[in-house]
Amino acid sequence: MSPSPDGPVLVHVPVWMWIDGDQWAQQSASASVPGGEVSVTAAPSSVSWQMGDGTTVDCEGPGTPFDASTHDPEESSPDCGHTYTSTGQVQVSAQVRWETSWESDDGEGGSLRSLTTETSQQVEVIESSGVVT
Template identity: 45%
Template structure:
């Protein structure tokens, strides 16, 4: 056997540790998103849940403004660092009476500076039927907050839409009867 000639394509291989390939930033982003801890929404209404809403009187709904902010998490693995930031996009309210309201923000908290029967400027609902006859004589109101997640790292970026958090509560709706006397 003779010595084989060396071709230009032959390169000396590095000795010692093999070089590990860098992780895929998109795969790291998926892991970071699974580890994000998003705040649970807390439903608030006016009148509050301890008092009955009234048929044909606007109900105000809102979520704590402090939860309506971006949430970020970073993962660092050998060779790449990825940050995922979840931002709340909308709140979908199912009012329990078959109606749905979609609000683009957390809603406006009711305060005494508003007229008692005024509608919320951005997130409200007016019931047209009482909740009498429903389980516990209350509608089940639920809210689903939809979050969009942007991630960046390893020279790449992407968007993961549609993460959701949810909450629900019972809400009684009463009907006030007017009595006209002459």
């Protein structure tokens, strides 16, 4: 996330969310037994962010990583973002949906049920006021 969830997030400032590229990658595993081999593949397809304020943000891809050298911090994410409108402690969670399939060395295969992985982070949303002297 940007701003980072390790520090406070400001109310009315756009938050960008994304899954790192090395985490948003197809995963495969194979198993062999005498006479055959089977492979299972899982590919991320979407991510659903529960923002802790009652808002859900559904993203079809990993989201765009915020880069301070090319992005304006006042602009919203082009594909996966949220702006808080009130202060408080919130629990932000990301649920990644994985589409899974299998294939055997004899050419058989097919789809398996989708899987979901989840991670969460406590975030403090605060308000900042300017002082005019």
